[in-house]
Amino acid sequence: MADLIVKAAVKEQLEGQNVASDFYDALDEEVASVLDNAARRAEENDRKTVQARDL
Numbered sequence: 001m002a003d004l005i006v007k008a009a010v011k012e013q014l015e016g017q018n019v020a021s022d023f024y025d026a027l028d029e030e031v032a033s034v035l036d037n038a039a040r041r042a043e044e045n046d047r048k049t050v051q052a053r054d055l
Helices: 007-013 021-044
Strands: none
Touching: 007 021
């Protein structure tokens, strides 16, 4: 699986919080799932372009 998130950006967003190492893997899996669902929804609507409304 490709890394879909940028760890530095996550750390910046969660400033002041500690981030467990397994959090990044779990977040990456969650993002992959969101993207898969958005792509499926676009396909179901006969579109090749994934749009914000597919989220």
